Amino acid sequence: MPRKNTLNDLEPKDWLKFQKSWFIHNPPPRKKGVLVHPAKYPETLAQEFIEFFTKKGQNVLDPMAGTGSTLVAALRCERNSYGIELNPKYVEIASQIVASERETLHLSERHPSSKIIQGNASQAGAYDLPAIDYVLTSPPYWDMLHARGAKTQKKRRSASELDVFYSDDPEDLGNISDYELFLEKLVSIYANLQPLLCKKAYLTIIVKNVKKSGKIYPLAWDISKELGKVYTLKDEKIWCQDNVQLAPYGMNYAWVSNTVHHYCLQFRNDHTRS
Numbered sequence: 035m036p037r038k039n040t041l042n043d044l045e046p047k048d049w050l051k052f053q054k055s056w057f058i059h060n061p062p063p064r065k066k067g068v069l070v071h072p073a074k075y076p077e078t079l080a081q082e083f084i085e086f087f088t089k090k091g092q093n094v095l096d097p098m099a100g101t102g103s104t105l106v107a108a109l110r111c112e113r114n115s116y117g118i119e120l121n122p123k124y125v126e127i128a129s130q131i132v133a134s135e136r137e138t139l140h141l142s143e144r145h146p147s148s149k150i151i152q153g154n155a156s157q158a159g160a161y162d163l164p165a166i167d168y169v170l171t172s173p174p175y176w177d178m179l180h181a182r183g184a185k186t187q188k189k190r191r192s193a194s195e196l197d198v199f200y201s202d203d204p205e206d207l208g209n210i211s212d213y214e215l216f217l218e219k220l221v222s223i224y225a226n227l228q229p230l231l232c233k234k235a236y237l238t239i240i241v242k243n244v245k246k247s248g249k250i251y252p253l254a255w256d257i258s259k260e261l262g263k264v265y266t267l268k269d270e271k272i273w274c275q276d277n278v279q280l281a282p283y284g285m286n287y288a289w290v291s292n293t294v295h296h297y298c299l300q301f302r303n304d305h306t307r308s
Contacts, residue, residue, distance in 0.1 A: 043089050052086045056272040075172050075240055079273070080107035083170055087236045088113055091146070092167035097155035097227060102128030104170050105148050106135045114147040116163055118155050120206055125152040154205055155223045158230060166230045172240040174208035176216050176253060217256050225264040228303060237265060237301040242293060254297040265301035273298055
């Protein structure tokens with residue numbers, strides 16, 4: 035007799051499909067409101083992860099919520115969602131987007147819950163959150179949004195209404211220039227979520243390794259190593275994008291790849307909440 039599915043509401047064929055270690059996901063065009071944010075993952079991708087790692091009615095947290103992709107995706111699959119965001123401008127945008135999504139889906143004001151909190155993810159324990167069943171998030175990719183040579187950043191600078199980095203706030207991890215300090219603070223934020231998490235709750239962190247001044251910094255691998263001391267690193271999925279225009283970096287003189295993949299790191303909280 036098959037075991038009861040305690041993780042999600044999926045049928046076996048959908049469960050098996052998700053277990054593939056890599057996938058191609060080309061997100062739809064971003065809407066005007068969320069385009070302001072310089073680095074956003076798509077709701078369509080977020081929904082697939084939420085549906086695999088939770089059941090309807092469970093609680094999802096994004097401690098770096100941006101313009102609310104995780105909350106929107108959670109609403110679409112009837113999960114409660116909570117987001118913490120440092121930048122008040124993105125909190126306002128996220129609030130408007132979530133409210134609009136609730137209206138589109140004809141949801142009541144309370145069910146499922148969706149709450150965006152203006153605050154610092156390092157203080158997540160102070161925001162009176164419920165027990166969390168799943169965390170889905172993507173951190174700043176170090177201070178790479180400050181790299182003036184980035185092609186996408188040049189395009190954004192030509193459009194005055196678009197942000198080229200997250201904020202000027204000194205508490206913003208994207209403004210830390212020292213890699214080791216950035217990594218330490220980032221891992222600490224994720225580790226300090228543990229008292230909020232249910233036993234066996236999963237955390238998915240979507241991240242890239244980064245290139246700076248001709249050198250690779252293995253951000254995804256460093257997060258895996260350091261956070262693996264707190265949670266169990268269970269697996270990874272590789273998100274590939276095959277609709278990105280390629281650029282001739284290093285043509286005729288050096289190897290420089292076009293990086294069109296992200297690591298979706300899967301951790302599990304194997305400790306009891308205190």
